[in-house]
């Protein structure tokens with residue numbers, strides 16, 4: 164532990180935080196007793212707290228700081244933009260140079276035929292916008308009964324009413340009487356948990372067919388869209404078997420259901436390509452992007468429209484009565500432009516696909532021999548280490564989540580920031596991670612697993 168001095172502002176920050184700050188997804192009363200970690204600075208893949216402790220950030224913030232911390236050129240671009248034009252809106256026939264430039268850059272990066280973007284500030288707003296666009300689309304098509312969205316259990320699509328309805332997090336639904344009508348959920352392509360005796364390939368098809376069954380059950384004439392993260396992130400890094408997405412694509416086409424990929428985590432290099440849709444060969448009608456779009460330096464998100472949506476919502480004319488004050492904020496767009504320039508100049512996407520990604524995944528898979536580890540999964544720079552009661556039967560621990568938190572805490576005390584989702588440790592480090600930093604992550608994980616095992620007297 165670092166020494167605290169009389170001048171250390173930490174106790175005051177903790178006290179004020181406890182008194183006045185309600186945190187997201189947090190038991191604020193419990194946190195008040197414990198005291199928040201006050202994070203004061205960061206550089207590269209590390210951040211420091213107010214007591215001087217350094218952490219290797221295995222999460223890149225919240226799955227988003229893809230180019231790493233401390234990028235002066237992004238700060239400079241934002242600074243210049245704030246002086247030149249800190250704000251102007253994109254309503255009422257206006258645009259700003261950064262919002263226009265970024266739109267062109269995104270049209271070039273996104274899959275073929277996706278040539279228009281609609282800006283918002285968060286992933287939640289992007290997904291909310293998608294719900295409104297899809298409803299408007301089918302109304303314009305004269306198919307107003309096509310209203311239902313199909314999503315997956317454990318999906319995370321955001322925290323607004325519509326995006327939380329899209330999501331499959333029961334703990335969120337319970338607190339707000341969600342989902343709203345018109346949002347249904349099916350089993351995710353989570354082989355380790357649900358695959359039983361099937362091979363991953365067989366299970367991938369079975370999980371996709373659960374979507375078709377839902378479509379047939381509710382009537383294809385009532386289904387508006389299917390939404391999925393190419394790899395489910397906050398749900399525990401659920402990497403689908405290879406058979407899953409092609410079958411989903413086939414089913415959506417067959418039943419005239421729009422296909423939406425939520426690229427908020429997968430986009431901008433996480434899976435080793437610009438978008439998860441590229442990695443899995445998906446041709447979406449709509450995409451939500453956020454997080455890695457600016458690497459978190461400023462908040463920005465967007466909906467990317469494919470040809471079908473463009474034809475109906477843009478080419479056919481007519482107003483879309485929707486937008487946010489900060490749609491296309493010039494400073495946020497300037498941050499995104501510089502962030503994407505860095506990704507291209509430093510070949511960060513190729514790095515995730517061809518060098519550091521495979522190295523990181525390979526090293527993590529060495530942990531599979533640990534008695535507590537059931538499965539190591541991941542692709543590119545996103546991964547999960549799932550802890551299990553019994554390797555052979557893939558049995559979960561009773562009191563799900565407890566062992567995961569225990570192991571996460573052992574990582575934290577050794578200076579590695581990871582998240583526990585149920586009993587999986589999830590990782591999404593910056594794309595600039597070096598090999599020796601990947602080694603350090605794996606060493607700390609192994610030591611944390613050993614400590615967790617040593618504490619578990621009830622295990623053989």
Ligand code: PXG
Pocket residue numbers: 225284285286287288290319320321322392396397425426427428453454582
């Ligand atoms: N879609 C996906 C796939 C996400 O991961 C959102 C949408 C919503 O984005 P905003 O910007 O509205 O938060 C997300 C966000 C976690 C965690 O604990 C994950 C997210 C947000 C907060 C916490 O893993 N993902």
